[in-house]
Amino acid sequence: MTEPVAPGARLPPNRRMDALPPSADRGGPAQPLLRLDGLVKHFPLKGGLLGRTQAVVRAVDGVGFEVRKGETLGIVGESGCGKSTTARLLMRLLDPDSGTMVFDGEAVGGSAQVGGLPLREYRRQVQMVFQDSYASLNPRLPIEDSIAFAPKVHGLGNAEAVRRARDMLAAVGLAPANFARRYPHELSGGQRQRVNIARALALRPRLVILDEPVSALDKSVEAQVLNLLVDLKEEFGLTYVFISHDLNVVQYISDRVLVMYLGEVAEIGPVERIYEHPAHPYTAALLASRPSMDPSRRRTAPPLTGDPPNPVNPPSGCRFRTRCPHAEAVCAERKPIMADLGGGHAASCHIANPGSGHSLAEKVAA
């Protein structure tokens, strides 16, 4: 004979999560998890006599791509090319000036009545981890309270939210008994980044945006966190957008890679294609800028000269033309279109576009 038990008081551990369950898949595996089209975000530069807007930073200037279910999409590019702005747009921490975002078939930001996905619901399904491991932790709260915060906001009861926080701490390899009541400053950088990952996963999101998550960590700790991210993706069935300036890390973790230059997509494709057969001269130069790791085969000449130009006043035509070793007149005159190279590989360069008029492009029969 069993004693009467209050409902829910003795749920087995695997059912605890059900109070705020992960959102169900809608469109099936072939439908992209996220589709972006023509995303634009300009920042006004204030200045001049009356504080009038003098110019704009074209941080993200017409970016479109899709994130497929279950993949890791890497985003690389030099500082200032718009990676973090893209991440903040994806998270809707910023509103785009224009462009559309569709999450698993539903327009982001609409209302349920018109078939859209309300922002509040979207934000539950998409979470973010930042480079600065202090940025999203309240310094005055024990870490379990920081982790439990979002689940509470989304309606989980206090005890349930704390239990969720402890489960997540265990999942990221921090024994709750030991760590739950510690404060952020009592942890190492690597441990804090684990807490941030736990915080991001506490709402059981489907998409996690990682903006330089390991860039501030030492190498031995970086490897621990990368292994953890690989494990969590599997365990929780996640999809990642992984942003980094480290080409080796992006190659290691990504299924597909997107290369950004001055607010635009330069190239996108499967990781092997991008690293072994880059179609955009900028991608090739980035790859050739990596230290060789072999002292007997050192780099002899830098692939590019100068710094990336300023996104306030980007060059006409192809934005890479001021540093491109293959630039020709056509590159200043016309902006290249995205050339479809097959197999999901595309590059925005006149050389890749037959008939573009670039001397290295295939000619098209007249």
Added chain:
Amino acid sequence: MSLVTLRDLRVTFRTRDRTVHAVNGVDLDLAAGETLCILGESGSGKSVTLRALMRLLPRFAEVQGRVEVAGQDVTRMSEGELTDFRGRDVAMIFQEPMTAMDPVFTIGQQIAETVRRHERVSRAAAEARALELLELVQIPSAKRRLAAYPHELSGGLRQRAMIAVALACRPKLLLADEPTTALDATVQIQVLLLLRDLQKRFNMGVIFVTHDLGVAGEIADRVAVMYAGRVVEEGPVSGLMSGPLHPYAQGLLGATVHPGMRGKRLTTIPGAPPALDREPTACAFAPRCDRAHDACLAEVPSLREPVPGRRARCVLVPDARAESPGLVPAGV
């Protein structure tokens, strides 16, 4: 004669709330015209070691050991001698160029000023030297840039300008503290190749601190790997990168993501470096080492030399000198 001789360098920071044993017995030698990389994770004592060579540590730091640069005992220099020594014999460049530059003077003024501090030359000659230096570090439109303030330059150009200031008086020794760490890959490789070129041209000795194995691979002749304030492995760069001797160096190499590792699980080093509130009295890596045993805890392992020129501070590494004393040259 060696350009730098460091023997048993120890640096301790003692404040009211805590003590840090930052450097715990470092020996290093650098020959003229040689490039040595000090490689290690944050907090391992790289910057403190570098600063000790120029006596740039705060006054409250307790510094012990022998520090000789270009035949001079740095620990005994007077303030006046130090001023002459810095800039003339040894110069330093940093990750953040503004650390080394004055925001209210133009690049040209800063170089000319440095030159005139150390050499009796006319203003015109110093200004000519400034222009020559900006050209040397490949700053485009050098003439125009002489009149630029540091904040008016892009990151890569500012780094070059800082190098120009450092080289103003042709120092014999250049100390570089992660000068490319904050740069983008395409700019980092430009600055590394520039430094390699300048080092050769002036036959400078360079000590280059980095946490990046790839950077060491591009510019080092020799590498010293630091852990918890000690050098745990030292030797030619090629040997370190193809077959590190010390378990920590092996772990670091395995944990550094490089091409071809896709789909494989990364090797990690569990845990984190020790707090240095006490000086480690055993192998400081033992708590993280999967080969640790009693001998590792008995005392600080000595530096062993399994092959000439390569040394490691691990009890598992055989010491060829000890095993065949006949090979040790007299006087060692």
